[in-house]
Amino acid sequence: MTIGFIGGSGIYEALPLHNTREVTVQTPYGSPSSPVTIGEFGETGREVAFLPRHGPDHQHSPTNLPYRANIYALKQVGVTHVLATNAVGSLREDLPPRTLVVPDQIYDRTKHRDLSFFGDGIVVHQPFAQPYCPEMVDHLASAAEAVETDAGVEEGGTYVCIEGPQYSTKAESEFYRDQGWDIVGMTAIPEAKLAREAEMCYATLAGVTDYDVWKDDHEVTLQEVLENAEANEEAIKAAIEEAIRTFPEGHECDCHSSLEGTINTPTDAIPEETRERVDLFVGEYLDD
Numbered sequence: 001m002t003i004g005f006i007g008g009s010g011i012y013e014a015l016p017l018h019n020t021r022e023v024t025v026q027t028p029y030g031s032p033s034s035p036v037t038i039g040e041f042g043e044t045g046r047e048v049a050f051l052p053r054h055g056p057d058h059q060h061s062p063t064n065l066p067y068r069a070n071i072y073a074l075k076q077v078g079v080t081h082v083l084a085t086n087a088v089g090s091l092r093e094d095l096p097p098r099t100l101v102v103p104d105q106i107y108d109r110t111k112h113r114d115l116s117f118f119g120d121g122i123v124v125h126q127p128f129a130q131p132y133c134p135e136m137v138d139h140l141a142s143a144a145e146a147v148e149t150d151a152g153v154e155e156g157g158t159y160v161c162i163e164g165p166q167y168s169t170k171a172e173s174e175f176y177r178d179q180g181w182d183i184v185g186m187t188a189i190p191e192a193k194l195a196r197e198a199e200m201c202y203a204t205l206a207g208v209t210d211y212d213v214w215k216d217d218h219e220v221t222l223q224e225v226l227e228n229a230e231a232n233e234e235a236i237k238a239a240i241e242e243a244i245r246t247f248p249e250g251h252e253c254d255c256h257s258s259l260e261g262t263i264n265t266p267t268d269a270i271p272e273e274t275r276e277r278v279d280l281f282v283g284e285y286l287d288d
Contacts, residue, residue, distance in 0.1 A: 002047045004079035016042040025076050028277040029068035041244050049079050062164040062186035071194040082195050084204040087229045088185040089212035091177045097228045099151040099208040102141040103159040106131045108189045110163045115190040117197050121274035123264040131192045133255050136203035143243035157182035161189040173214040201255045207232035
């Protein structure tokens with residue numbers, strides 16, 4: 001079992017990985033954000049594959065991130081479970097900056113992103129009612145609660161994913177609050193959808209950096225976001241380490257067979273070029 005970690009380079013540098021190597025993966029969806037760094041985690045010897053979502057110098061904006069290439073690259077190197085991290089704004093008074101949140105739902109407000117590996121010759125209708133693996137959510141939240149944080153840990157809640165790179169308008173922020181959503185960010189979609197299509201277990205640990213713009217006495221700024229993200233880093237790192245250290249060996253769940261019965265196109269109608277492109281994900285189903 002190889003655990004993938006999608007996060008920032010600062011978090012990676014603090015993880016106790018040794019015997020590391022970099023793997024450059026060529027994908028049908030272009031180049032990933034960076035080569036995949038693979039190493040052994042601490043004394044466990046557990047293999048971890050790290051990929052910085054925005055690239056080593058944070059050069060990819062949320063809209064233009066190579067999400068498909070990133071998930072493809074992790075799948076190619078053998079990742080079965082993905083832990084991710086996000087910086088988010090809070091839509092609730094009782095979720096102040098520096099709170100850690102493990103959401104269990106997503107609302108998609110993006111507009112310009114490729115949401116699937118499929119299409120162009122193959123149609124796949126995959127259930128997505130539970131966008132995060134419920135077992136991973138429980139495990140990640142327990143790991144976060146086991147370490148000290150500045151403002152506590154919240155398990156569950158809805159992450160509304162906006163297009164960005166601009167922050168919300170006040171009207172949008174107030175609308176999100178009226179819907180009862182909990183946190184707002186820019187990178188949950190399509191990452192969670194693609195991880196499910198790749199039959200990976202996936203969950204994220206979100207660090208609250210601000211109150212978005214709904215509070216009358218609050219105006220979100222990049223400086224505030226960066227300062228609180230840096231303050232969250234130690235708690236996030238500790239929680240991710242705990243989650244990896246205590247992850248049950250050989251864990252299996254429904255995520256690992258989530259493509260079964262979802263392909264709506266007869267095998268003999270799928271163009272050969274399409275079959276080659278998606279073979280990593282559906283080859284075993286098309287060969288049956």
